[in-house]
Amino acid sequence: MILRKILFVLFILFFYCNASYSEDLVSREAINYYNEGVNAQKASKFQAADAAYQKTLLVDSYNPVWQKFILNNRGVMYAREGDLEEAERAFKAALKIDPDYKSAQLNLGIIYDKHRSRLESLEYWTKLFDLERLKPKRLLIEESK
Numbered sequence: 001m002i003l004r005k006i007l008f009v010l011f012i013l014f015f016y017c018n019a020s021y022s023e024d025l026v027s028r029e030a031i032n033y034y035n036e037g038v039n040a041q042k043a044s045k046f047q048a049a050d051a052a053y054q055k056t057l058l059v060d061s062y063n064p065v066w067q068k069f070i071l072n073n074r075g076v077m078y079a080r081e082g083d084l085e086e087a088e089r090a091f092k093a094a095l096k097i098d099p100d101y102k103s104a105q106l107n108l109g110i111i112y113d114k115h116r117s118r119l120e121s122l123e124y125w126t127k128l129f130d131l132e133r134l135k136p137k138r139l140l141i142e143e144s145k
Helices: 002-042 046-059 064-081 084-097 102-115 118-129
Strands: none
Touching: 002 046, 002 064, 046 064, 064 084, 064 102, 084 102, 102 118
């Protein structure tokens, strides 16, 4: 009976160690595919970049960080190809995952400035540069008496 308990505990420990080790392998593999995609994107090989990004999502599909990074990078690729509407969709999808994602805010502001109007781009740039924080708390000029 004691031997069974010991074997059971050892089995649980073995299973737990293997699960955490496999998670490290998945993370490293996802990082490798993502970096491969970034390098292909920098070389303007957009199909190869997209294929590497797809592999990243297949390996680590439940990680929202990869999803927002890849959506932002796809938006950049669409913009460089001249498809500003698809770029806008990609940046908005990245912002749905993380509304405070600075790169997507900046890129969407640029797209709005080019594709729509400067006024619409200000919405994203004010979030990005946090202009509310820079607003004075009190009047700097006093009235004369």
